[in-house]
Amino acid sequence: MKILFLTFYFEPDLCAGSFRNTPLFRELLRQMDEKDWIHVITTQPNRYQSFHVKGQAREIGDNYRIDRIRIPEHKSGFVDQARSFRVFYKEALRLAGKERYDLVYASSSRLFTAFLGRRIAGKQGIPLYLDIRDIFVDTIKDVFQGRKMIRIPAGICFEWIERYTFSGAKHINLVSEGFKMYFEKYRKPVYSYFTNGIDDMFLDVPKSKRQAAEVKVITYAGNIGSGQGLEKVIPMAAKKLGDRYFFRIIGDGGIKTLLRDRIKELGVRNVELLDPMSREKLIGYYNDSDFLFLHLNDLEAFKKVLPSKLFEYAAFDKPIIAGVGGYASQFIRENLSNYILFAPTDVESMVEQILKFDRGNQEQGDFVNKFARKNIMKEMARSILGCR
Numbered sequence: 001m002k003i004l005f006l007t008f009y010f011e012p013d014l015c016a017g018s019f020r021n022t023p024l025f026r027e028l029l030r031q032m033d034e035k036d037w038i039h040v041i042t043t044q045p046n047r048y049q050s051f052h053v054k055g056q057a058r059e060i061g062d063n064y065r066i067d068r069i070r071i072p073e074h075k076s077g078f079v080d081q082a083r084s085f086r087v088f089y090k091e092a093l094r095l096a097g098k099e100r101y102d103l104v105y106a107s108s109s110r111l112f113t114a115f116l117g118r119r120i121a122g123k124q125g126i127p128l129y130l131d132i133r134d135i136f137v138d139t140i141k142d143v144f145q146g147r148k149m150i151r152i153p154a155g156i157c158f159e160w161i162e163r164y165t166f167s168g169a170k171h172i173n174l175v176s177e178g179f180k181m182y183f184e185k186y187r188k189p190v191y192s193y194f195t196n197g198i199d200d201m202f203l204d205v206p207k208s209k210r211q212a213a214e215v216k217v218i219t220y221a222g223n224i225g226s227g228q229g230l231e232k233v234i235p236m237a238a239k240k241l242g243d244r245y246f247f248r249i250i251g252d253g254g255i256k257t258l259l260r261d262r263i264k265e266l267g268v269r270n271v272e273l274l275d276p277m278s279r280e281k282l283i284g285y286y287n288d289s290d291f292l293f294l295h296l297n298d299l300e301a302f303k304k305v306l307p308s309k310l311f312e313y314a315a316f317d318k319p320i321i322a323g324v325g326g327y328a329s330q331f332i333r334e335n336l337s338n339y340i341l342f343a344p345t346d347v348e349s350m351v352e353q354i355l356k357f358d359r360g361n362q363e364q365g366d367f368v369n370k371f372a373r374k375n376i377m378k379e380m381a382r383s384i385l386g387c388r
Contacts, residue, residue, distance in 0.1 A: 001036045001385070003028070004096055006106040006117050008088065010042035010068070012053050014276055015223070016308035017133065020175075020196060021107050023373055025064075027381040032063060036385075039099060040066040041092045046073070046084065067095050085112050096120045105129045105384055111136035111162060118165040127170040129387045130189075131380075133308075135182055137162050138301035171387045173380065178304035178327025194380040196308040197373030201279060202315035208287045208361055216245045218321065218354075219289040221282055222309050224253035229297030229345060231259040233323060236347045238268045241354065247271040247293075250285065286316050291340075291354070295323035298344035306331055315368055317361045323350060337365045 005025060009017030021042075028038060045053050059066040069091045071084040089112065103126055106117025114130050121128035137158050163186075166172065172189040174180065175196055183191065224230055230249065238247050249259070252275060263271050277285075286292060292313040296302040303326025310332070313320050320339045322332055323346070332339055338359055342349040 001032070001103065001388075002099070002101045003036070003038045003384070004099070004101045004104045004117075004120060005038050005040045006092065006104065006113055006120075007040070007042050008085070008108075008110075008113050010040065010055075010066070012055050013043075013045040014279070016196065017107060017109060019199060019308070020131075020133075020373075023199065024107075024377050024380060027374070027377040028384065029061075029064060031378075031381050031385060034063070036063060038064040039096075039101070040064065041095055042066065042068055043088055044068045044070045046071055069095075081110075085110070089116055092116055093120070100124065101126055103127050103129060103384070103387060105131070107131040107133065109133040109136075111158065111165065114169075115161050115165045118168050122168060127387050128168060129171045129173070129384050130166070130169045131173045131175070131194075132179065133175045135179060135301060135304060138182070138304070171383070173383070175308075176304060176306035176327055178306060182304065192380070192383055194376050194383070195306060195371065196311050197371045197376040198311050198315045198368055199279075199373050202283075202312060203368060203372060205283060205287075205315055207317050207363075210288055210290070210361075212360075213290070214244065216290040217248060217288065218245060218291040218293050219248045219250065219285055220293040220295075221250040221285070224249065224251045224256040224259060226255055227297055227299075227302065228253070228255070228295055230295060231255055231262045232297070232345045233295055233347050233350065234259065234271060235262045235266045235268050237351055237354075238263075238271045239266050240347065240351045241270070243270055245270060245354070248274065248285065248289070250274045250277060250282065252276050286313075286318065289318055290360075291321050292316065292318045293321045296325075296328065296344055298325075302344070303327065311371055311373075314364045314371070317363045319357065319359060319361070320364075321350065321354065335365075335367055335370070338362050 007017060007021040009015050011018055011022040025040060044055055055068045057068055069088050071087045101124060104117045104121040106114050108114035117128055166186045167188055169189045173192045173194050177193050234247055247270060249271065260273060294307060294309055296307065306328050314336060322339055323342050323344050325344055329341060332341055340353045340357060342353060
């Protein structure tokens with residue numbers, strides 16, 4: 001069996017797509033027969049401008065090949081991301097055109113990697129297995145809210161692409177059960193719900209030795225984009241909480257400059273902005289925190305998602321502060337035990353709950369065992385190999 005494995009993000013990049021697809025690829029290698037072969041087509045690391053690391057352009061093993069396509073640098077804006085994907089799309093089609101596959105797997109958060117997979121699978125008349133991490137059409141409608149001249153034609157175009165892509169898949173995996181109702185209109189595919197999970201490096205993290213401190217440290221690590229909406233909560237919350245609380249924001253993205261400007265505008269001194277760093281280094285920062293912070297912007301599309309960062313945070317014996325709604329809120333209530341939950345952008349509720357919080361460090365119940373990524377990837381790999 002020859003599998004084409006499409007993912008825009010892969011090791012050594014730092015992002016949810018890479019953290020998901022790299023271990024899945026390795027698990028597929030473990031489960032494959034000797035005659036099976038995987039061709040990974042991905043990009044050179046590009047998630048953050050401030051984190052520079054390079055992967056091999058071509059990596060060849062006994063039963064796999066990885067092609068990493070170099071794309072133009074981008075700042076996570078819509079236009080420059082589209083330009084970068086165009087380069088990936090054209091080169092991926094060229095590379096895939098030289099091979100004959102039995103199955104296409106495509107992992108997609110922005111629809112177009114899934115569309116690419118659909119094009120190749122359609123050309124070769126083979127099954128398509130999609131891993132959907134976001135609903136792009138929903139997101140685009142929110143992004144262009146109030147701009148009808150762009151939103152209406154863009155919506156029509158992307159809905160056509162979505163319909164063409166999803167209706168042609170044999171199997172669709174949804175990382176969030178919050179997507180389930182949206183996908184009911186596509187009845188042809190078989191569905192599964194393999195979520196994100198906790199990576200091995202976080203499974204045996206020792207309990208925190210941090211002692212009760214006069215200043216409480218609240219840490220966020222991840223993308224700083226419009227989807228996170230940090231600029232709508234962090235500066236105001238930091239100002240209201242005062243010097244007894246310190247925010248540490250680790251990451252990069254299109255809204256980082258706006259967040260920095262908002263912090264300066266309010267004269268806030270208890271927020272630190274750090275560049276992205278390796279996950280090994282992040283562990284130290286997590287352990288040196290009193291809270292781990294998560295927030296999604298107040299957009300309709302985000303009521304269906306389940307943030308991958310939640311799984312990483314839950315491996316630590318730290319209370320999680322989560323500004324989320326919809327399915328993510330339901331998931332936290334059902335699966336976690338040590339958290340503060342508030343509606344997106346509701347700074348007053350967030351601050352009030354932090355000031356009243358008195359539980360401190362404690363493990364998140366059975367969450368770590370239940371959502372170990374290696375167990376989830378074992379089942380997902382079996383599902384992919386069984387899609388013939």
